[in-house]
Amino acid sequence: MALMDVLLDEMRDLYSAENQLVKALPKVAKGCNDDSLKSQIKNHLEETKGQVLRLREAFGHLGKKPTGQHCNGMEGVIEEGQDALEKDEEGANKDLCIVGATLRVEHYEVAGYTVAISLAKALKQTDVAALLNENLKEELAAAKALQAASKPLLKQAASEDDADENEDEKKPKSAKEKQSEQESQEDEEEAAPELQGKAASKAAKTSKRK
Numbered sequence: 001m002a003l004m005d006v007l008l009d010e011m012r013d014l015y016s017a018e019n020q021l022v023k024a025l026p027k028v029a030k031g032c033n034d035d036s037l038k039s040q041i042k043n044h045l046e047e048t049k050g051q052v053l054r055l056r057e058a059f060g061h062l063g064k065k066p067t068g069q070h071c072n073g074m075e076g077v078i079e080e081g082q083d084a085l086e087k088d089e090e091g092a093n094k095d096l097c098i099v100g101a102t103l104r105v106e107h108y109e110v111a112g113y114t115v116a117i118s119l120a121k122a123l124k125q126t127d128v129a130a131l132l133n134e135n136l137k138e139e140l141a142a143a144k145a146l147q148a149a150s151k152p153l154l155k156q157a158a159s160e161d162d163a164d165e166n167e168d169e170k171k172p173k174s175a176k177e178k179q180s181e182q183e184s185q186e187d188e189e190e191a192a193p194e195l196q197g198k199a200a201s202k203a204a205k206t207s208k209r210k
């Protein structure tokens with residue numbers, strides 16, 4: 001596989017990811033309780049549309065078409081975001097679940113653009129690298145803004161928790177939640193043999209220190 005094909009793969013992955021987000025972000029914005037978080041996500045939706053256009057422009061420089069690869073990673077991250085929206089949480093807690101999901105989206109994109117930019121630079125595609133870098137800067141700024149937005153939400157969530165102190169009845173788990181719980185146990189079991197040696201040496205180190 002030529003290096004140019006590696007770059008095209010990365011860019012097509014990003015193109016699919018951004019298009020998936022154009023579809024998903026309006027639902028995320030709708031699910032926010034906090035007005036400033038809502039407007040932040042709406043604002044990033046507009047940025048995302050611009051990012052799709054920038055990627056098209058970058059493909060134009062390379063004389064290639066932008067489609068050809070569906071981004072499974074973003075599909076998974078968006079699915080997790082949908083789980084956050086469906087969670088039985090309210091108020092600031094729900095908004096914090098949304099911050100967690102959207103921050104994952106931004107970091108996923110940051111990784112993709114970082115790799116694609118270094119490939120474009122290695123191939124001396126400076127126009128392409130510059131366009132990708134504009135998208136990267138927006139993703140980094142969006143991630144920073146989301147972290148800032150979470151600060152007042154954390155305070156609010158803490159006071160809401162105090163108010164809900166007596167409300168300890170739990171709703172039964174949905175089929176999806178039960179499946180997720182089962183799969184997380186399987187993850188742990190499958191990783192366990194790999195961790196055995198590590199856990200034993202950590203325990204030995206700790207007992208030595210005592």
Ligand SMILES: [Fe+2]
Binds near residue numbers: 051139
């Ligand atoms: Fe993006």
